[in-house]
Structures are given as structure tokens and as C-alpha cells.
Amino acid sequence: MKRQLSHFHGGVHPADHKSESSGRAIAIAPIPPQLIVPVRQHMGEPARPCVQPGDRVLKGQIIAHAEGYVSVAVHAPTSGTVTAIEDRPVAHPSGLNDTSIVIEPDGQDLWTTRTPTDWRNMPPSSLRNILRDMGIAGLGGAVFPTWIKLNPGRREKIPLLLLNGGECEPWITCDDLLMRERADGILQGAAIMQYLLGADEIIVGIEDNKPEAIAAMQTAASKCRHPVDVVGIPTLYPSGGAKQLIKVITGREVPSGGRSTDVGVATFNVGTAFAVHRAINHGEPMISRVVTVTGNVAVPQNHEVLLGTPMQELVRLAGDTAEPVSGYIMGGPMMGFDIPDISAPVVKATNCVLVKSVSLFPPPPPAQECIRCTRCADACPAELQPQELYWFSRSQHFDKAVAYSLFDCIECGCCSHVCPSHIPLVHYYRYAKSEISATRQAEKAANHARERHESRLARLERDEQERAARLAQRSGAKTSGDDARQSAIQAAMERARANQAESTE
Ligand code: SF4
Ligand code: SF4
Incomplete structure (x- = not known):
């Protein structure tokens, strides 16, 4: 069926x-x-x-x-x-x-045991x-x-x-x-x-x-x-x-x-x-x-x-065309990213090495102002408001970007693809996400350091209290021993006085 x-x-x-x-x-x-x-x-x-x-x-x-x-x-x-x-x-x-x-x-190319x-x-x-x-x-x-x-x-x-x-x-x-x-x-x-x-x-x-x-x-x-x-x-x-x-x-x-x-x-x-x-x-x-x-x-x-093969080896293998190379992308044109240095190796994430030329990938026209046409929202598969995310990211109102579900953005590039103002929208989202992540990491590290500091202070205070308690216990034991000795002396003196009184009567 x-x-x-x-x-x-x-x-x-x-x-x-x-x-x-x-x-x-x-x-x-x-x-x-x-x-x-x-x-x-x-x-x-x-x-x-x-x-x-x-x-x-x-x-x-x-x-x-x-x-x-x-x-x-x-x-x-x-x-x-x-x-x-x-x-x-x-x-x-x-x-x-x-x-x-x-x-x-x-x-x-000798294998280990498989x-x-x-x-x-x-x-x-x-x-x-x-x-x-x-x-x-x-x-x-x-x-x-x-x-x-x-x-x-x-x-x-x-x-x-x-x-x-x-x-x-x-x-x-x-x-x-x-x-x-x-x-x-x-x-x-x-x-x-x-x-x-x-x-x-x-x-x-x-x-x-x-x-x-x-x-x-x-x-x-x-x-x-x-x-x-x-x-x-x-x-x-x-x-x-x-x-x-x-x-x-x-x-x-x-x-x-x-x-x-x-x-x-x-x-x-x-x-x-x-x-x-x-x-x-x-x-x-x-x-x-x-x-x-x-x-x-x-x-x-x-x-x-x-894995580990330098990408330049693959580019060499694929051979040149008559047209000059204008850059390299790892991945595709929608979700990939430019590779500044193709001596970098192929890794587990490398699904494609895309060699650019000006005719295949013409430089984008300069970005214009957003005209609020909402074409980006119509194209967004995550049902976000890309134009709002753009404003919040650009103006560094990251809390608002998060409130508009920035982290549901899959960075697919559909919004940039349809934008008549040629705004590189995804670049702004990546920037905002990395800034937010860095802030969260820093907060996490600061919280961790504060917790460690507070627990150290608590431990020192507890140690001090325990030490004071031990001292008090020892001095308490010494005091009661002295008292007992003093009482025994007192009793002996009284017994001696009584004996003397008896003998003098
Ligand atoms: S498609 Fe571009 S111009 Fe239109 S609303 Fe979105 S960001 Fe603005
Ligand atoms: S990149 Fe993000 S905001 Fe743009 S269309 Fe894709 S999911 Fe939506």
C-alpha cells in the first residue's frame, strides 16, 4: 500500500x-x-x-x-x-x-586484527x-x-x-x-x-x-x-x-x-x-x-x-578546468562553509568538496535593507520569522532572538536563497548562536567557579567549627578532672579536721 x-x-x-x-x-x-x-x-x-x-x-x-x-x-x-x-x-x-x-x-596498508x-x-x-x-x-x-x-x-x-x-x-x-x-x-x-x-x-x-x-x-x-x-x-x-x-x-x-x-x-x-x-x-x-x-x-x-586525506589531494585528483578557482566549500552551497585552507583533511563530516569558480558561484550583489516582504518566512521550513531573527541578531538582542526560537533554525539557507535584498541571513544566525553559546559557556564556567568557591568556604567553616568543638570537648574534660581532684582534697581535709576534732575531744 x-x-x-x-x-x-x-x-x-x-x-x-x-x-x-x-x-x-x-x-x-x-x-x-x-x-x-x-x-x-x-x-x-x-x-x-x-x-x-x-x-x-x-x-x-x-x-x-x-x-x-x-x-x-x-x-x-x-x-x-x-x-x-x-x-x-x-x-x-x-x-x-x-x-x-x-x-x-x-x-x-596493513590491517590490524578485524x-x-x-x-x-x-x-x-x-x-x-x-x-x-x-x-x-x-x-x-x-x-x-x-x-x-x-x-x-x-x-x-x-x-x-x-x-x-x-x-x-x-x-x-x-x-x-x-x-x-x-x-x-x-x-x-x-x-x-x-x-x-x-x-x-x-x-x-x-x-x-x-x-x-x-x-x-x-x-x-x-x-x-x-x-x-x-x-x-x-x-x-x-x-x-x-x-x-x-x-x-x-x-x-x-x-x-x-x-x-x-x-x-x-x-x-x-x-x-x-x-x-x-x-x-x-x-x-x-x-x-x-x-x-x-x-x-x-x-x-x-x-x-x-579520513585524514588533505582535501587538496582530492582537488588534484579531480583535475583543473580552464576557469580559475575562486574558492572551496566543504558541504553544499546551502549549508556548507568556505574552507580557507585546503590542506585541511577530510573528516567524518566531509560529504563534499565543492570547488568554486566565478561563473558557477558569482559573488552575491551587495546586501540591501530588509523591505519586510516576508518571503523568508514563507520559505522557512522551521516556520520561523527569519526577518525578526535577523533584526535581533544584527542588533545583538540575543534574548529576543532566543524567544523567537533561534535555536530551532536548522541553518538551511532557504531564507537567504529567496531574500530579494540579498541579505546573508544565515550568517547572522550563526553569529548570534555562537555568541549566545559563548555567553552560556562563560556563565556555566562562572557558576561552576562560584559553586567551587562557596563549597570551599563552607568546608573551611565546617573544619573550623569541628576544630573548635574538639578544643571545647578537650578543655571540658580537663575542667571536670580538676574539679574532681579539688573535691577529693576538700573531702580529705574535712576528714582530717574531723579526726583531729575527735582526738581533741
Ligand atoms: S526576505 Fe529579506 S527583505 Fe524580505 S523580509 Fe525577509 S529578510 Fe527582509
Ligand atoms: S536558515 Fe533558519 S531561519 Fe532561515 S529558512 Fe532555514 S530554518 Fe528558517
Whole structure:
């Protein structure tokens, strides 16, 4: 029976530019001369290095352990020698450096021991710990540790496992090609996820501009022991957003500030499901991913790339065109960000390296004043008031921006896309969010310091009171001893006087 689909508010139809890279099979990118592996590739605490410069490592060996709760391990993408642990440029809008483990490959690509897991006979908590130690994080963009998302916690189960094959962002085709070529592995990963979540149902949502991927996933689903529903959804950006996909497939609305699990759904990118399959069924940690290299290059294509490969290696592989390069984006034009330095490595979040030219990405016209046309609000899939958020962010009235649900903004860029005044609205929201987060962090740190100070004062006061009590007790005991002695002397004197009186009578 055909599934009844719903619609989300707003959305836009940017030129998709998918065909440039979707016509070629996934290529295996060569091992680069040097791998730069950041220890912070996932959301949460960075992993803690457990190797030293000079150590020899094998492919798939842990080189940094998960640190704290929200974290995952990091692994050597190939065999070789650790040459440094130092700050290197990383793919981040800030352009700042971060701690990275630098490996010089030996060219042998020798694996460490790979042990498949008999997951059907393993308690869920042990299985989740394996995923943490295998470095599995969400490949859809947020890179949240998968082992945490696969824990239903007090809910005991999450009824619906929703695999996200939306890939609505223009230019990017890595999930499309993964579904076409590795559909069986994706659904084997989904079976493991279903077991961990206790899910009753698996649905795969795919935009209908990917007919080959839909067909491949349907063929794989027909071979599965567990039922899997592969659903084609209308192509409309950003239908690959988790909340939007849930709305389209189930009709349910994730509440403001809430999570998809609040409406009984756990969403994962199809690439994450495939990574879970490799980790559990093959004992292979997350050391590579599929990356679309496209835009102003001679051969736009998807490559399976070792994490840590400098992006410049991929750009070189894709070849130059006659047109000069005007910049690079990690991700797509709607939600990605400019990379100032393409010596930065591919990380778990790198789904696309988009090479810019002036003809493909003309510089935007200068921003004009907001004319209050509300087109941005009509396009906003989160049903926000982007023009108000813009005013509050720009004027630094951050409390008002929060009151207008700034943190429900998914930074999809629909508002900027339709704005006739060409205002880079999302830049303002990112700025406001980072300022608010920094203030909250500072407040948290100040509160923490104040609590520590107050508890130290309380402890000192308690110690002082206890010391005073001990002194009082000791001096009390001494006083009563003196009194007793004094009484005994007094009694003896009285007895002596009485004796004397008796003898003199
Ligand atoms: S689309 Fe642009 S000009 Fe129109 S209301 Fe929104 S911010 Fe203002
Ligand atoms: S970027 Fe934020 S405010 Fe703009 S359309 Fe997307 S969700 Fe709405």
C-alpha cells in the first residue's frame, strides 16, 4: 500500500547540479603521502591520543580513545608511522587549527586484527560500546556519536527507525551513489540499529530525483528478513533535514526544542547505517567515507577517501578546468562553509568538496535593507520569522532572538536563497548562536567557579567549627578532672579536721 505523505512548511527548489557527479561510480582515492587525523571529528569531547611520534601503527588501530561520555575513538586510516601530534588546519568555518595525529603511510596498508561481532547474541550495551570504540559518528552532518543515539534509554524502545537518504543539498551525491552501490550493506547496518533501538519498523526516505538509488534500495529491501519500506519523497529542499523528513514520512511534528525521539523516531543517515554494518559485521572502524568532489573540476566524481586525506589531494585528483578557482566549500552551497585552507583533511563530516569558480558561484550583489516582504518566512521550513531573527541578531538582542526560537533554525539557507535584498541571513544566525553559546559557556564556567568557591568556604567553616568543638570537648574534660581532684582534697581535709576534732575531744 502506498504510504500517505505529508508536507512541511516552506522549502525551495535550488538548481540541484547532481548530474555532474552522479554519473560515475565511486572511485577509491589513493593513499596520500601524509594523513592528518584530527582527534575532534565528532560532536562532543575530542578523543585522547594513545600513540606517540615514532610509533608504528596498523590500519584500523585505535590512535585516540573516546574521552568522556559524548565521544568516540579515532583510528589510523592506513599502516605507517606517527610523525607528529600537533595543531594543524582543520575543516571548520573558524579556520583555526586543532590537535591532529600526523601519519606517514608505509604504502603496505596493513590491517590490524578485524573481529566481526555476533551481534544477535550480544547485550545492546556491549554492542554500543563497540560502536563507540569503532569511532562511529553520524555521517549526515552533525557527526553525533552513534552509540548514544542508538540507546533508547528510559523509553526502552524507539518504534521507528528512519534512514535518511534525502540528500537534498545541491551538488552532493555521495549518499545517492552509496545507496546505488552498497544498498545491502546499508540495510544490514539498519538491522543492527533496529535491534539496538527495539524498533518495530524501518523506513528509508529518498528524494524522488534519485530513481536508481530508490530501485537499488527496494531490491535490497526485498531480500531482507525484516520488512523495510523504501519511500520516494518529493524533491524539495530541505526534505533531508531530520525534522522535515519525519514530517513528510510520518506527519508528526518534532516539538520546538525537542528531538525526533520525542515523536518516536530515530533518524540516521544511510552512510551511518553502512558504517555500522562495516564495524559490526566486518570489524572495520570508521576510517574512510564517500566524498563528492565537484564544481569547477575536470572530473566531478565520488571517491571513497581515507579520513585524514588533505582535501587538496582530492582537488588534484579531480583535475583543473580552464576557469580559475575562486574558492572551496566543504558541504553544499546551502549549508556548507568556505574552507580557507585546503590542506585541511577530510573528516567524518566531509560529504563534499565543492570547488568554486566565478561563473558557477558569482559573488552575491551587495546586501540591501530588509523591505519586510516576508518571503523568508514563507520559505522557512522551521516556520520561523527569519526577518525578526535577523533584526535581533544584527542588533545583538540575543534574548529576543532566543524567544523567537533561534535555536530551532536548522541553518538551511532557504531564507537567504529567496531574500530579494540579498541579505546573508544565515550568517547572522550563526553569529548570534555562537555568541549566545559563548555567553552560556562563560556563565556555566562562572557558576561552576562560584559553586567551587562557596563549597570551599563552607568546608573551611565546617573544619573550623569541628576544630573548635574538639578544643571545647578537650578543655571540658580537663575542667571536670580538676574539679574532681579539688573535691577529693576538700573531702580529705574535712576528714582530717574531723579526726583531729575527735582526738581533741
Ligand atoms: S526576505 Fe529579506 S527583505 Fe524580505 S523580509 Fe525577509 S529578510 Fe527582509
Ligand atoms: S536558515 Fe533558519 S531561519 Fe532561515 S529558512 Fe532555514 S530554518 Fe528558517
